[in-house]
Each structure stands twice: as C-alpha cells, then as structure tokens.
Amino acid sequence: xxxxxxxxxxWEANLMGKDEMxxxxxxxxxxxxxxxxxxxYAIEKEITLAKLEMDRRLxxxxxxRGTLNDxxxxxxxxxxxxxxxxxxxxxxxxxxxxxxxxxxxxxMSAVYLSYGFIIINIILTVFLAFYAK
Numbered sequence: 432x433x434x435x436x437x438x439x440x441x442w443e444a445n446l447m448g449k450d451e452m453x454x455x456x457x458x459x460x461x462x463x464x465x466x467x468x469x470x471x472y473a474i475e476k477e478i479t480l481a482k483l484e485m486d487r488r489l490x491x492x493x494x495x496r497g498t499l500n501d502x503x504x505x506x507x508x509x510x511x512x513x514x515x516x517x518x519x520x521x522x523x524x525x526x527x528x529x530x531x532x533x534x535x536x537x538x539m540s541a542v543y544l545s546y547g548f549i550i551i552n553i554i555l556t557v558f559l560a561f562y563a564k
Contacts, residue, residue, distance in 0.1 A: 507515075
C-alpha cells in the first residue's frame with residue numbers, strides 16, 4: 432500500500448467513524464488533490480481492466496462469428512437442394528411406374544396361365560366326355 436493510498440484509507444476510515452490505532456493526526460488528513468489523483472488512477476486502472484476484458488469477449492465473439500460463417504458456407508443452397516430433390520422425386524416416380532408395369536405384367540402372365548389351364552380343362556372335359564361314352 433502506497434503512502435497516498437494509506438492516507439486515503441485512513442481518511443475514509445475516519446469518515447466512517449472507525450478508529451485507526453496506527454494513525455496520527457497528520458496521517459488522517461489528505462489533500463483533495465492527492466485524493467483525486469489516487470481515485471483517478473484507480474478508475475483508470477479499472478477502465479483498463481474492463482477494456483481488456485471487453486476485448487477478450489469481443490475476440491471470442493469474433494471467433495464464434497467466424498465459425499458460423501464457415502458453417503454457413505458448407506451448407507447446401509436452396510437451389511442446389513431443389514435440383515437434387517427434383518431428381519430424386521423423378522427417380523422415385525420412375526421406380527413406381529416400373530413397379531406398376533412389372534405388377535401388370537405379372538398379373539397378365541397369371542391371366543394367361545389361367546387361360547392355359549382353362550383350355551386344358553376344356554380339352555380334357557371334351558376328351559373325357561367322348562371317351563367315357
């Protein structure tokens with residue numbers, strides 16, 4: 432503690448009604464100029480510390496902003512998404528049509544198979560009708 436700071440501490444203690452045992456009458460009085468100089472120095476020191484803290488916070492905010500910009504640049508744009516999405520929609524539509532075509536062919540083959548069984552059945556029925564007589 433410097434001599435001026437000690438004088439101010441003693442002076443403030445005296446104002447608050449506290450007794451300082453180490454104080455003499457001369458130590459308790461501080462000129463207004465000394466008091467203002469010490470307080471101004473303390474305020475300047477606090478401002479410097481606050482500025483350093485603010486700079487640190489702003490630097491971290493700038494890092495976050497840079498990270499967000501990097502992340503934003505890696506995202507796909509709406510136009511790119513729509514082009515890729517439309518291509519996938521077209522591919523899905525083509526697969527559905529192909530499946531419907533295959534299902535239709537499978538159903539027609541089942542119909543043709545049924546026709547074949549019916550014709551064989553008719554031939555056997557006619558043959559058995561004439562043969563059984």
